[in-house]
Amino acid sequence: MEVHVFSNSKRSAEWFDAIRRSKKHLLELHGYEELKAWTRQYAGSALIYVDILGLDEKEVGKLMRYLSSLGPISRKPNGNLLFGILDPKGALKDSAELFHFGAIDYIGKQLFASSLDTRRLDRAAGFAQNVLTRAVTSNGNGANHAELSETETGEPPKQSVGGIDFPQAVGMFDIRSVPAADSASYRYSGSDWSVIEPDTEYTFWFAFVSLNASRELAGQQSTGQSARLVGAFQEALDRYFGPSGGKIWMWKDFSGLMLFPFDGTAWAPVLAAYRFIMNQNLVNAEDLGLSVPISFQVALDIGNTTYREAGKTGTIISDSVNYIFHLGQKFAPHGSLTITSQIIPFLPERMTPLIVPMGKFEGRAVYRLRVPTPA
Secondary structure (H helix, E strand, C coil): CEEEEECCCCCHHHHCHHHHHHCCCEEEEECHHHHHHHHHHCCCCCEEEEECCCCCHHHHHHHHHHHHHHCHHHCCCCCCCEEEEECCCCCCCCCCHHHHCCCCEEECHHHHHHCCCHHHHHHHHHHHHHHHHHHHCECCCCCECCCCCHHHHCCCCCEEECCEEECCCCCCCCHHHCCCCCCCCCCECCCCCCCCCCCEEEEEEEEEEEECHHHHCCCCCCHHHHHHHHHHHHHHHHHHHHHHCCEEEEEECCEEEEEEECCCCCCHHHHHHHHHHHCHHHHHHHHHCCCCCCCEEEEEEEEEEEECCCCCCCCCCCHHHHHHHHHHHHCCCCCCEEEECCCHHHCCHHHHHHEEEEEEECCEEEEEECCCCCC
16 A cells, blocks of 8 residues: 655654565655645545644644545545554544544554554555545445446446546456566666666666647747746646656657656656646646646656766667657657556556556557546
């Protein structure tokens, strides 16, 4: 399960070290101050833990009301934020009250004094998934209801995947049909940029990203307006992809290539890309300031290239770089997240039903991930 921890404690990495080392759950650490910005972009079924160390009683109450407003008991149709509370000093007088606000878990002083292992998180994740499953089949006011068949409603039945409703039933994708990833040539670049040296070949996550302004705003933008639009789009890319290690590496006009370090285990880049595509309307409104939304596209692949700093890449020759540009420019649909067979092994199991085969491009199997149509 995807787990996010929001804490300003220098010991937060230590607390969850056993979880991180197990690699059973994707773990990301954030500062407490990042909580609201992260929840505004949140889309999915992650479990978050929030550290209340240093908060007074009034601040804890305000935090709980905020988290509760986004959770399954909020009575909102899309209320699916699953959260637990970290209380390393045992400051809360009534920890049971947290569950009245919809909390999934509480980790108090006694557990911090012993250990926080994968078994505890497994139980919390299992409970969280059960809560989410009930939440997405509720009618919005807390009462569960049975889904009607097509013959009873006259409409095809809907299916929910990770809290996302699709207009028709979604079958489980057969993962065995995906060609095996070509991992023999991988030259792992690590979990961050600290060991990456110029003029050295590494394996990276590649993301072709494009703002379809040249097609959808043809003749409506001056050169200065287009430059400001591209700048705002790039800032949004940094905000969404930066926490996963993404950097804009090459850019021309309205599209470019982003690189992410590749350690063979982390899959945060694909989740960042999915959030970005899902939030197209929000990015248009909040970042680009456009009255007429412009669609984006993202295409993901894993491959090798010699690394040089951005702006100094002119003489690089790489089949992987050529392929991702061709995929994005010639094949990937507008408004979509397109992935190659190299990406499939890194998808969490819960995203398997979102995979849609698209055929082959330049000899490689290509897929897209289902994304609900923005409201």
